Amino acid sequence: MSEKILITRRLPDTVLAAAEARFDVVLRDNTQPMTEDELKVALAAYDGILPTLGDPFTAEVFAAVPEPRCHVLANFGVGYNHINVSAATAAGILVSNTPGAVTDATADIALTLMLMSARRASEGERMLRARNWHGWHPTQMLGLHMSGKVVGIVGMGRIGKAIAHRAHHGFGMEVVFLNRSPVEDAGVPARQLNSLSEVMSTADIVVIAVPGSPATRYLINAEALSAMRETSHLINIARGDIVEEAALIDALQSGQIAGAGLDVYENEPEVPEALRTLENVTLLPHLGTAALEVRTAMGMMAVENLFAFFDGKALPNKL
Structure with a gap:
């Protein structure tokens, strides 16, 4: 049975196709960041999560889910100040990002x-x-x-x-x-x-x-x-x-x-x-990486971090 993965916002079609070829993907088709309640449910319900900018994985969110099903956050983006990496690590969750592509x-x-x-x-x-x-x-x-x-x-x-x-x-x-x-x-x-x-x-x-x-x-x-x-x-x-x-x-x-x-x-x-x-x-409305080939490269890098995790390999871009 394939791993269940949440992608928190719609990504380019090429990225979604790559993820869906390997995982049981649930796409949250909403352009807004996840709420605190959504984050808690996600940590308990999915094997891995591909979060995006603004999804606030705070220490309080991790503390509310003491035994998470999720053990990897493959962040879409080089910036990760919306994720408390120390708290994630303490909860047994690895975090990666997408440097270089941006x-x-x-x-x-x-x-x-x-x-x-x-x-x-x-x-x-x-x-x-x-x-x-x-x-x-x-x-x-x-x-x-x-x-x-x-x-x-x-x-x-x-x-x-x-x-x-x-x-x-x-x-x-x-x-x-x-x-x-x-x-x-x-x-x-x-x-x-x-x-x-x-x-x-x-x-x-x-x-x-x-x-x-x-x-x-x-x-x-x-x-x-x-x-x-x-x-x-x-x-x-x-x-x-x-x-x-x-x-x-x-x-x-x-x-x-x-x-x-x-x-x-x-x-x-x-x-x-x-x-x-x-x-x-x-x-400008946060256009820094807003080009199709760039967002596709970012998404593929995030998916490759998921591939590595579930293949038992080191994450290429572990934080």
Whole structure:
């Protein structure tokens, strides 16, 4: 009898077909994250679960199911701050993720936001759609010329390095970065700085690329933002709660920084009205990996982690 697997949200057809060829798959055909009650039932009812972003596997959820039937969570995504891995491990549940598959697509979104914020692209589109554009003139909507500027990357992992590569080779940008451990080879000429404030004050555009975790929650707060120049831009493609939204709103409203580009939010899918009404912020609906081939690769990596577990092998991407 095949193992019973829950997939918590619909994935590309190729991924579902691969899973269904091996497992007894139950697809939760709902686009919203699972509720706490659903999570508890799932831990007791399935041999394995393929969770997605926002399914909150907290310590309390694991504690409520002391003898789970489930022994593997093959997370769909590189980020796993919605899963308490320590509590899962204590409950005898292995957790994996999908690194590598997301790198290039997420870096591409970072560059998209960098350009859109620097060149005021979303503001210009809103102007045009509202029929408030009355023709070209030499001083209209002057933004930041990105080529040759300094990009500051907070978190020089796979995604940080991919952003640095694009910024340096594509736009001739100087790269500075902050990382919790020394990075000997960033892939491009780059300077590792000693503090967050140094990166924030040095860069014309700061890109957040650290994992979401309790240690990085509100890493970008009022103090960090105060180190930026009034011509600088902040880009977040990591996790929403790394940036303290209230402090960012204040910085944007006061002109403390020139602009921001966000693909993630503190309380997704809720986006504060103050952010939605500001002209100097570009807002995307978490598009970081939203390309069919990327989501398919992520899904296949998650399924391969399930295959490995039920074949008695080591998980390729165990956390």
